[in-house]
Amino acid sequence: MEIEQIYTGCLAQGAYYIVSNGEAAIIDPLRETQPYLDRLSRAGVKLKYIFETHFHADFVSGHLDLSKQTGAEIIYGPNAKCDFEARIAMDEEVFTLGNIQIKVLHTPGHTLESSCFLLLDENGKENALFSGDTLFLGDVGRPDLAQKAADMTQEALAGMLYDSLMTKIMPLSDEVIVYPGHGAGSACGKNMMKETVDTLGNQKKMNYALNQSSKEDFIAAVTDGLLPPPAYFGANVHLNKKGYTFFEDVKLRGLQPLTVSNVEKLAKDAIVLDTRDSGAYAEGHIPGSLNIGIKGDFAPWVGAIIGDVNQSIVLVTDPGLEEEVITRLSRVGFDSILGYLSGGIQAWEQAGHTLAVVNRITAHTFATQLKNSISKVVDVRKETEYAAEHVADAYSKPLSAIYTWISDINNDEHFYLHCAGGYRSMIAASILQSKGITNFSEVAGGYNAIAKEDVATTDFICQSKVLKA
Numbered sequence: 001m002e003i004e005q006i007y008t009g010c011l012a013q014g015a016y017y018i019v020s021n022g023e024a025a026i027i028d029p030l031r032e033t034q035p036y037l038d039r040l041s042r043a044g045v046k047l048k049y050i051f052e053t054h055f056h057a058d059f060v061s062g063h064l065d066l067s068k069q070t071g072a073e074i075i076y077g078p079n080a081k082c083d084f085e086a087r088i089a090m091d092e093e094v095f096t097l098g099n100i101q102i103k104v105l106h107t108p109g110h111t112l113e114s115s116c117f118l119l120l121d122e123n124g125k126e127n128a129l130f131s132g133d134t135l136f137l138g139d140v141g142r143p144d145l146a147q148k149a150a151d152m153t154q155e156a157l158a159g160m161l162y163d164s165l166m167t168k169i170m171p172l173s174d175e176v177i178v179y180p181g182h183g184a185g186s187a188c189g190k191n192m193m194k195e196t197v198d199t200l201g202n203q204k205k206m207n208y209a210l211n212q213s214s215k216e217d218f219i220a221a222v223t224d225g226l227l228p229p230p231a232y233f234g235a236n237v238h239l240n241k242k243g244y245t246f247f248e249d250v251k252l253r254g255l256q257p258l259t260v261s262n263v264e265k266l267a268k269d270a271i272v273l274d275t276r277d278s279g280a281y282a283e284g285h286i287p288g289s290l291n292i293g294i295k296g297d298f299a300p301w302v303g304a305i306i307g308d309v310n311q312s313i314v315l316v317t318d319p320g321l322e323e324e325v326i327t328r329l330s331r332v333g334f335d336s337i338l339g340y341l342s343g344g345i346q347a348w349e350q351a352g353h354t355l356a357v358v359n360r361i362t363a364h365t366f367a368t369q370l371k372n373s374i375s376k377v378v379d380v381r382k383e384t385e386y387a388a389e390h391v392a393d394a395y396s397k398p399l400s401a402i403y404t405w406i407s408d409i410n411n412d413e414h415f416y417l418h419c420a421g422g423y424r425s426m427i428a429a430s431i432l433q434s435k436g437i438t439n440f441s442e443v444a445g446g447y448n449a450i451a452k453e454d455v456a457t458t459d460f461i462c463q464s465k466v467l468k469a
Helices: 034-043 063-070 154-169 200-206 215-223 233-242 247-254 260-266 278-283 298-306 322-331 344-350 363-370 383-388 399-408 423-434 446-450
Strands: 002-008 013-020 023-027 046-051 073-076 094-097 100-106 115-120 126-132 177-180 271-274 313-316 337-341 376-379 389-391 415-418 440-443 461-463
Touching: 013 034, 013 100, 013 177, 023 034, 023 094, 034 046, 034 063, 046 063, 046 094, 063 073, 100 154, 154 215, 177 200, 247 322, 247 337, 260 337, 260 344, 271 298, 278 423, 298 322, 298 399, 298 423, 313 322, 322 337, 337 344, 363 415, 363 440, 363 446, 376 389, 383 389, 389 446, 399 423, 415 423, 415 446, 423 440, 440 446
Parallel strands: 023 046, 046 073, 126 177, 271 313, 313 337, 376 415, 415 440
Antiparallel strands: 002 013, 013 023, 094 100, 100 115, 115 126, 389 461
16 A cells, blocks of 8 residues: 655645555546646556545646546545536445555535545545645644635534534544645635644644533634635535636647747736746846746735636746746646746846846845834735734735735835845835835845844844734
């Protein structure tokens, strides 16, 4: 028996590849299927099952393409309703894979069809739990994503999740290995650990959600502090239920090289998405383009900032990264990629077009200027990051909510802009500039660099201060 966790850091997502005696199963595959096909070919095994823990909101699964390419059966737990051929398993139904078995545990709460898959080894012993979004390491799945579709409140779903955990998961052996659907950084939970594998026994001890004194306390704890889900989540659920365009067709269309003239014409209706790092973008970019760097949490931020998966996109990338960018966009359902600027930003400049720049300053310059400045400081980190420590008198304006606070910005008044390291603040800078707001200085290195400056005294840095309105 072989179990491989295929973890994708950009999405904080875990897919699983299981092999026993010439037969394989894959749990929650990503959109691009070639890596799985390569594994199957190298091992000389047949893919028998594709198990889906639920209809995912944060990414588009590869279940349909993988099933078409291999003939493998798609398996969902009870209550799943989809527009393609799939087997809807019964609770506690057992599937044989080589010399092992995989048992379906219906665990509604995150969604109504949410299920975990319990692996029984060659001796019938409980070995591993593929817990999807029901149980994370340090957390449980958020209960607010399916409330509209289920016609239930988040509190009702949280109560359902509590029952699922107490009756299906907690009775399992402490020795069972937990393989979750996500880790730290995913928007599907709020308190996930950075580790991606643990024993169930350890989770029973330290997971806050599993240690509430009552069902009522559990409901209160898991619903407290939930941020609004990203705008693209609903569209991804729809694609996973209804179907989607074959990934290879999306890639082929997106890999169309575009001339400068092409980009100029398409930019009237499409978003020009510049995926270079923040420093390169600051030094020169196409006016009005949006910067979300491929080297950060790219796909989730594209989903959160652009929102509409049907939005047409033209790419500006570092040479050679076009396919990687298209692949990551497709993982979150952004398939309307019209092509990429051939020759990159240099082609735009060589064509005689003006490049826009961002006024990026060092943390030292920021700290020096701020001592004698009346300019405001806008901190685009999460509220929890701000609450822990921030520049004195800075305004907390999370990037995820930029479209709600951007109208409050007065372009006649200069302000400073920063995040933790410069990635999110450059996204914010590109959005601000696209709306005609340019009277700001963005701080390279963000708060991480600011906190190292000599002026970072107790008067300059505030800890645990109440958030400003």
